[in-house]
Amino acid sequence: MTLTDSELERYSRQLVLPEWSGEAQERVRGSSAIVVGAGALGSPAATYLAAAGLGRIGVVDSDDVELSNLHRQPLHYTPDIGLRKAENAAVKLRALNPEVEVDPYPARLGSDNAETIVTGADVVVDCADSFETRYAVNDACCALGVPLVEGAVLGLGGQVMSIVPGRTACYRCAFPAPPSPESVPSCREAGVLGAVAGIVGSIQALEALKLLTGLGTPLVDRVLHIDAATMEHTLIATERREDCASCSRVAASAQSG
Amino acid sequence: MREMDLTGVPCPMNWVRARLALEEIEDGEPLELVLDPGEPMRSVPLSAREDGHDVTVTGNRVTIVKR
Numbered sequence: 001m002t003l004t005d006s007e008l009e010r011y012s013r014q015l016v017l018p019e020w021s022g023e024a025q026e027r028v029r030g031s032s033a034i035v036v037g038a039g040a041l042g043s044p045a046a047t048y049l050a051a052a053g054l055g056r057i058g059v060v061d062s063d064d065v066e067l068s069n070l071h072r073q074p075l076h077y078t079p080d081i082g083l084r085k086a087e088n089a090a091v092k093l094r095a096l097n098p099e100v101e102v103d104p105y106p107a108r109l110g111s112d113n114a115e116t117i118v119t120g121a122d123v124v125v126d127c128a129d130s131f132e133t134r135y136a137v138n139d140a141c142c143a144l145g146v147p148l149v150e151g152a153v154l155g156l157g158g159q160v161m162s163i164v165p166g167r168t169a170c171y172r173c174a175f176p177a178p179p180s181p182e183s184v185p186s187c188r189e190a191g192v193l194g195a196v197a198g199i200v201g202s203i204q205a206l207e208a209l210k211l212l213t214g215l216g217t218p219l220v221d222r223v224l225h226i227d228a229a230t231m232e233h234t235l236i237a238t239e240r241r242e243d244c245a246s247c248s249r250v251a252a253s254a255q256s257g
Numbered sequence: 258m259r260e261m262d263l264t265g266v267p268c269p270m271n272w273v274r275a276r277l278a279l280e281e282i283e284d285g286e287p288l289e290l291v292l293d294p295g296e297p298m299r300s301v302p303l304s305a306r307e308d309g310h311d312v313t314v315t316g317n318r319v320t321i322v323k324r
Contacts, residue, residue: 008273012273015276016269016276018307022280023280
């Protein structure tokens with residue numbers, strides 16, 4: 001597998017990075033990612049993954065583009081209102097980088113279909129807007145041993161954590177139970193500034209590229225919290241729970257393997 | 258010795274191609290480049306040194322020993 005002249009030119013500015021390489025580029029090209037959600041976090045995350053040259057990206061979203069989405073979801077433009085987000089994201093990502101195979105999944109990811117969607121992925125980027133989806137994604141990634149990047153944004157706050165199932169704390173280790181439904185404003189009600197989501201989604205794409213290539217040190221066993229109002233970044237240590245319902249089973253199989 | 262004629266190849270594509278060639282050789286092996294004068298001759302040897310390789314310049318020929 002070698003890079004074509006057109007790929008060399010497209011990726012030249014990352015290929016000259018001391019921390020990147022032709023081997024890293026080929027690994028990324030041979031990789032498949034699932035991006036759950038094509039909204040505020042999924043737009044930048046999927047955009048940077050497509051731009052960087054992922055081989056295949058699956059985009060999962062059951063919603064249609066609405067006018068109220070556009071301030072924070074830069075894959076969707078005003079003429080796209082009414083289109084399926086997953087399909088519109090695929091159109092945009094293919095236009096950005098025709099080298100990438102993009103598969104839209106216009107479906108709501110839940111515990112019933114999570115494993116089917118995640119199967120075959122080398123990394124999953126969770127840009128979902130609900131706790132129910134996050135736990136379903138985390139459980140499927142743990143069951144299948146697929147690395148995962150979790151992200152969330154609310155108001156001017158954001159958080160990101162990377163997960164290597166069986167080796168590092170999973171989302172359920174860090175957050176064993178969802179907050180009570182009354183304490184969680186739904187994404188439709190809660191305020192969010194697009195640029196803040198852009199920061200978090202971009203970090204998620206970067207973490208996915210790090211997990212795929214071995215670049216740098218991924219954000220594992222730590223939760224990064226960002227306060228965009230003050231630009232304070234805080235790393236909160238977390239660790240695996242032996243009794244974790246999602247990943248303790250993964251540890252047993254990883255050790256025996 | 259591996260030799261690459263990179264005349265007519267502008268920055269940064271000349272360094273992109275040289276870097277990929279360096280990935281394919283072993284530590285201690287040399288790679289000889291022929292470069293255009295001007296920016297390529299200034300920036301490619303500099304990039305190679307920044308990546309930690311040994312660089313010798315003779316005229317428009319640059320020898321990079323992979324480190």
